Amino acid sequence: MAPQHRSHLTRIGAVGFVLAGVVTLSACAGGSGEVNSEYGFATAEQDPESAITVWVDAAREPLALAFEDAHPDVPISIETYDGNAGGTGSFQTKIALFDQSGEGWPDVVFSTQTNDASWAAKETNGVQAFAAPLNQGYFDQAFLDGFTDGALDPLTIDGTVYGLRNDLAPVSLWYNESLLTEFGYDIPTTWEEYEALGEMLAADHPGYILGSVGDSFVGTYVYYWGAEAPIFQLDGDTFSSDFDAPNSVAMTEMLDRMVANGTLVTDSIFSATFVENYSDKIVAMPGPAWYAGAIFQNPDNVNADPGEFGVADPLHWAGGDKVTGNVGGGVWYASSHSTNLDATKTFLEFVTSSDSAAELATGLPAYDFAATQWLDAQAESGFFVGDFQAAIATAAGSIWSGWGFPNFSPETAYAEVVVPALSEGTPIADVTGEWQEKYLNEAQVNGYTTAQ
Template sequence: MAGQHRRKAARILATATAALTVAALAGCAGGSGEVNSDYGFATADQEDGSTITVWVDAAREPVAKAFEEANPDVPISIETYDGNAGGSGSFQTKVALFDQSGEGWPDVVFSTQTNDASWAAKETNGVQAFAAPLNKGYFSDDFLAGFTDGANDPMTVDGSVYGLRNDLAPVVLWYNQKLLDEFGYEIPTTWEEYEAMGEKLAAEHPGYILGSIGDSFVGTYVYYWGAQAPIFALDGNTFSSDFDDPHSVAMTELLDGMAANGTLVQDSVFSAPFVENYSDKIVAMPGPAWYAGALFQNPDSVNAEPGTFGAADPLYWEGEDEVTGNVGGGVWYASSHSKNLDAVETFLEFATSSEESAELNSGLPAYDEAASTWLDAQAESAFFAGDFKAAVQKAAGSVWGGWGFPSFSPETAYAAVVVPALAEGKTIADVVPEWQEQILNEAQVQGYTVE
C-alpha cells in the first residue's frame, strides 16, 4: 500500500517543525491545537501501533475482516452498526456524544449516506470537525485522482474532501430477459415506454411487476431523482422542494398509475414477502447498480439463475437529457481525532482501491481500477444478460446533478408520510402537500433557508 511507504516516520507525530500554530484551533478537543503540515489539520498525538476502531455495516464487515487478514501488523477493532441506513442519523448522534465527552471517537466510519459531510466537516461547539480533510496532504494527489470523476463531490466542502466514496450507485434498468422473450416485450428506454409497459403488462399478465415503491430509497432516489424532479435541491444554504415542477408531477402520476394497476408493489425489495411473491415475476425494475449483488446474486434474496437478468441503460423522459438517479454509494470517513492516522490511511486505501475489496463489493467501486476489476469479473461470470458493463458505465456517467446533499436524508420524510399513506390505500398525489411540508420542516430544523 502506498500509505505504508509515505514518510511514515515523519508523520507519526505532529512536531513543532512540521506544524503551524493556529489560535482558532487551540481549544479544539481531540486535536493537538496545531495544524500538521503533512496532513492539513490539527492532529491528536500519534501512537504508532495503536488499535484503530472501524465502524461498518454488515455488508462492509467482510471488507474489514479481509483487511485484518491481509494486514496482521495493523491492530484493528471492527464494530458493526446500522451504517446510518435510511437516514437514521445514528452516525451523527453517536459522534455528538463523543464530542461532548471529548473522547471515544472511532478511527474510521462507513456510512451508506452520501450527505454526512455536510455536518461531519463542521466544528461543533468548539470541537474539531469529526471528518478529516483528505486532500490537504493526508492522501496523495495520485491516489485521489484514481477515483471516478465526481465520485467524491458530495463529500467535498469548500474545496476539501472529507470522505472517500466506496461505490457508485447509479440507477440502471434491470430486466428479466426470459420474461421479456416469453411475453414478446422490448426493453423500455424512456419513462413513457416504461409506463406504457405497465399498462400492457397489467392487462396481459396480471401479477407480474415492474418494481416496488415500498422502500424510501426507491421512491426518492430511483424515481424522483431519476426523473429530474427538483424535490430535494440545495443551493448554498438555501433548500427548496418543488413538487409542482413538470418532472415532479409527471413522476407522481406515473407512480400512482402503476401502483393502481398493480405493476408497482408496496413490499420492500428486501422483505421476505417480496422475495417469496415476486422473485420470478419481475419483468423489469429500475434500481441501483448494487442490486447486482444485493438482490440478483444474493442467495437470501431474488437469487436469480444466471442469464435471467440484465442491466440496460437508465430510463429518461422522451426528448430530454439522458440522466439517472443515484442510490447512496457508501462513504468512508477518517476521524480527525485518530491517534493512528497511518493505519487509517492504510485501511482506507485497502477498502476503496484494493482488488480484494473490489471482489467483495456488491456494487460498482468508485475507484477506477477497482471498478474495472469488478466489471470484468461480472462480465467474465456471464451471470447477467446483455452488455452489463456498458449499461453500468453509461449510468455512472449520467447521474443528474440537480439533486442536493444537505445534512438530512430525503428517505425519512418518504418513510414517515408516503409509505404509511400507500398502506392506507391513498395515492402519492394525495399526500404530496404533507410530504413536501415534512421535507421543508426537516430543512428548517437543520438550519437551512427554505424556499
C-alpha cells in the first residue's frame, strides 16, 4: 500500500547538524557492491514506497513544494540548508558524516556551486561516490539532450554526467534606463567605458553607483571571470592562479579606482544597507541572469518599477574577446545510495524541465524547454526594457571557458581576504598576494599540483 503521509519541512543548520535526523528517511546502504547494468553504478536495495529526502536552499524550496503538490503519491521530506552558498563546504561536510556512518544520505541535494562534482563523483575511503552517474542508463539520453549546449559540461567527468544544472547564470550588464536618460549617458559596452562612466558619475552625480564588490561571488565570477583574468584555472590536476597577468592587473586596478571614487560600494547587494541606500542609485551593474528575479523583481531587494531597468550585452575589454563570467547556476545531484531511484528521477525531471521549473525560476533555466518559457514570460511581461531575450542569449553563449572547476570554491578566499581588506579601506592590489597564496594553499590541501 502506498504511503499516505505528506512531507515534513526541516531546516538544516550550517554547523549544528543532527545526523540521526534523516537516517530513517534516506538510503541505508552504500550500494550492493555490484554495478547495476541498467544504471551504471552499484545501487542500494530499492524500496519504491520509501520517502525521498531532498535538500534545497530557501530559493529552491517553493519548487520542491510544487513537486509535492503535483505528485502527492510520492512521499518526500524537504529539508533546507545553506545550499553551499559562498563555498561554505557544508554539502561535502555533511555527506562525509554519512559516508563515515554508512547510512543516512539524502536522495537529492541542490547546491549553488558548480564545482561540487569534482568531489561528489569520487569514491571516498572505500565508500561509493555520492553523486550517481546520470548518463549511463539512469536518465534517457533524450532527456539529457534537452539541456542547453554546454550546461552539463562542468558536471561531466571523463564523459560521465554527475549532476543536472538548475539554471544558467551568464553575466550581462543591467542598466537603469531612466537614470541613463536623465544623466545623458550611454550604455557602456566595454570595461573601459564602464570605468569612464564611473568617473563621470563620481564627478557629476556623487552617490550613484555602478555596482558592488562586497559579495564574494561578484568579485570573483562577475569581475575577474568576466575580465578573462587567469586567477582560478585548472589543467588536469594542476591548479594555477596568476594575479600578475595583464587582464588580472587591469581588473584589480579598475576595481580599486572605482571603489576609491565611490561608484563601486563594498556593501553586499543582499544586505539591508545596500537595499536602503542604493536601490534607487544604481545606474548600471554587471550581474548574472538571476538578478532578474532575485534583485530587480524582488520586493525585498531593489524592487524596481516595470520599464525602469534593461539588460545589455556583457562588458569586455576593448579589442579583446567578447567573453563574460558566470555566477553559479545551481546543480541537482541524485544520490547513488538512494533506495527510491524512481522517485528521485521523477523529482529531478520535475525541478529541471517542468512548467513549474520555468514559472518559479528567478533566472534562466538550464533546460531548453523551461528556458524558452521563462524568456517568453519575461519578454511578454514588459518588465525589462530593450531586447531582454537577445541580451541574455548573447551572454549565455559568451562564457569564458578558461575558468577552473576544482573541488574548492573561489569565493572563500575572497571572503576571507578581500572583503575584510575592502571594509578597512585597503585596496585590492595590496592583498592580491595573500589572495593568491590562499588559492594555492587550498589547491595543495585538496591534492592539486600548483603553478603560478
